[in-house]
Amino acid sequence: xxxxxxxxxxxxxxxxxxxxxxxxxxxxxxxxxxxxxxxxxxxxxxxxxxxxxxxxxxxxxxxxxxxxxxxxxxxxxxxxxxxxxxxxxxxxxxxxxxxxxxxxxxxxxxxxxxxxxxxxxxxxxxxxxxxxxxxxxxxxxxxxxxxxxxxxxxxxxxxxxxxxxxxxxxxxxxxxxxxxxxxxxxxxxxxxxxxxxxxxxxxxxxxxxxxxxxxxxxxxxxxxxxxxxxxxxxxxxxxxxxxxxxxxxxxxxxxxxxxxxxxxxxxxxxxxxxxxxxxxxxxxxxxxxxxxxxxxxxxxxxxxxxxxxxxxxxxxxxxxxxxxxxxxxxxxxxxxxxxxxxxxxxxxxxxxxxxxxxxxxxxxxxxxxxxxxxxxxxxxxxxxxxxxxxxxxxxxxxxxxxxxxxxxxxxxxxxxxxxxxxxxxxxxxxxxxxxxxxxxxxxxxxxxxxxxxxxxxxxxxxxxxxxxxxxxxxxxxxxxxxxxxxxxxxxxxxxxxxxxxxxxxxxxxxxxxxxxxxxxxxxxxxxxxxxxxxxxxxxxxxxxxxxxxxxxxxxxx
RNA sequence: GCGCCCGUAGCUCAGUUGGAUAGAGCGCGGGGUUGCGGACCCCGAGGCCACAGGUUCAAGUCCUGUCGGGCGUACCA
Numbered sequence: 337x338x339x340x341x342x343x344x345x346x347x348x349x350x351x352x353x354x355x356x357x358x359x360x361x362x363x364x365x366x367x368x369x370x371x372x373x374x375x376x377x378x379x380x381x382x383x384x385x386x387x388x389x390x391x392x393x394x395x396x397x398x399x400x401x402x403x404x405x406x407x408x409x410x411x412x413x414x415x416x417x418x419x420x421x422x423x424x425x426x427x428x429x430x431x432x433x434x435x436x437x438x439x440x441x442x443x444x445x446x447x448x449x450x451x452x453x454x455x456x457x458x459x460x461x462x463x464x465x466x467x468x469x470x471x472x473x474x475x476x477x478x479x480x481x482x483x484x485x486x487x488x489x490x491x492x493x494x495x496x497x498x499x500x501x502x503x504x505x506x507x508x509x510x511x512x513x514x515x516x517x518x519x520x521x522x523x524x525x526x527x528x529x530x531x532x533x534x535x536x537x538x539x540x541x542x543x544x545x546x547x548x549x550x551x552x553x554x555x556x557x558x559x560x561x562x563x564x565x566x567x568x569x570x571x572x573x574x575x576x577x578x579x580x581x582x583x584x585x586x587x588x589x590x591x592x593x594x595x596x597x598x599x600x601x602x603x604x605x606x607x608x609x610x611x612x613x614x615x616x617x618x619x620x621x622x623x624x625x626x627x628x629x630x631x632x633x634x635x636x637x638x639x640x641x642x643x644x645x646x647x648x649x650x651x652x653x654x655x656x657x658x659x660x661x662x663x664x665x666x667x668x669x670x671x672x673x674x675x676x677x678x679x680x681x682x683x684x685x686x687x688x689x690x691x692x693x694x695x696x697x698x699x700x701x702x703x704x705x706x707x708x709x710x711x712x713x714x715x716x717x718x719x720x721x722x723x724x725x726x727x728x729x730x731x732x733x734x735x736x737x738x739x740x741x742x743x744x745x746x747x748x749x750x751x752x753x754x755x756x757x758x759x760x761x762x763x764x765x766x767x768x769x770x771x772x773x774x775x776x777x778x779x780x781x782x783x784x785x786x787x788x789x790x791x792x793x794x795x796x797x798x799x800x801x802x803x804x805x806x807x808x809x810x811x812x813x814x815x816x817x818x819x820x821x822x823x824x825x826x827x828x829x830x831x832x833x834x835x836x837x838x839x840x841x842x843x844x845x846x847x848x849x850x851x852x853x854x855x856x857x858x859x860x861x862x863x864x865x866x867x868x869x870x871x872x873x874x875x876x877x878x879x880x881x882x883x884x885x886x887x888x889x890x891x892x893x
Numbered sequence: 894g895c896g897c898c899c900g901u902a903g904c905u906c907a908g909u910u911g912g913a914u915a916g917a918g919c920g921c922g923g924g925g926u927u928g929c930g931g932a933c934c935c936c937g938a939g940g941c942c943a944c945a946g947g948u949u950c951a952a953g954u955c956c957u958g959u960c961g962g963g964c965g966u967a968c969c970a
Binding site: 645 | 910950
């Protein structure tokens, strides 16, 4: 990447200047490049001289001149190096170097922009993990879109990624029991019995529908059982039904999990109790009020938390700690969890538990995404499963389609609330930014089809005279193509998948501008060949960006 | 009360780890095609970046406080 080459050259120039005595040897100054807001300032810019100015007390412009004098740039990379403003060192990439990007993109194809920062190390990405007490909701769709995009970003940066969905199917958990009691009531109601839904039960209509299906499938089989037997049978039944429903929801959204990890498997193998024992013997857990507590305050939390309840049942936290131990024990080098905003309070205690077990906290990251607020027109729709008014992801996909849903989920950073107006998303299908990007892709495909129909064969890149690419819109498009590798690496390392959505829109916009001003297929055979190469490179970059955000790239629309 | 996130154009949001004159989409006003897809392109209007201090050569960005919104604050998950 040119950024790296220029950064290295600047660092080197600084050292040279210092060794030559032209600049004082000061404390470590980080050499970094920015992209100027105003393109007239060049492709890259460094404020290195200003940072040094305040340390050395010498004028920034003078320092900049000294550094530039010692600068030894790789051949052909920059067509100009300038000093501007208060002391910026600006670089303008040369057309020669830019044209090389087209060649690189075509030669590397779908691999363009890949890097190997992960060095093949194993990364476990856990996301969605909706409770098995209902269908996957819209807010979890956001987690799904974020998680899958991050997974693809990490795959592109050299990590061996596993996608995992954690199923809280422990039948003795409070939520599962509560759900089973609700289902029991609805089931009995279906059969004409008087049975109130528990006050803290699940109010959503989908439980009624489940009861209807249950009666249709199994009739009154459960009627003659005792309350306890019936609860056990029903919770087993509904866990199976709901999990398979969630698996169906994820498949419909194009998310393929490598593993659906069952919490129950932790309990069956005594992994939870063993983890608790380990904490206890290490002195990180203590008895109080007839319960067992994790001494989380020793590991950065502001309060301690119960691991084993007074009645002897382990808490969710205990299972979660055992679960993360299990992840590490499976040999993963790095763990990333993506959680919903309602789990924010659990971050510190879970990290504390993992640290208490002796694992390196830098290998474990929990990302919190914010809510999706659904609107029907001006009316906001609440989405708590426990409150009952759940909006399933499957409904959203039916309404606006998987592509639009994924694109919208990734249009803004995960820590921002997302307003999703269902009516607008349906009504304005034509104005939807996802179509704008897909249209650019279809347009390029159309050009390539047209070329074929006219008997213009696609050029072999080795035979193309790329020097014919000199129009401003051509070079602007190439600059955008050149950004892809950096965008991918940044989006991955900073957990910012929405950057790829922004990139895709910018790339599409840049392409549309090029298309308006530069005719691809013309009588000029050399120019046609060069532009066909450019257009194919743009196609490659668009496909990569769309692939990362999980949106299809249609050849016709 | 405490913790996390948010507050930027009429609306929805970006803002490249603190850089030069704050951007995009939608909406609004005006223009553009005897051409490979007009689901496109170009121009314009529109901003005390919630407010007040502070740090810095430089603050939308960092720190402190205030105000407003969301969420959390269980021996639920």
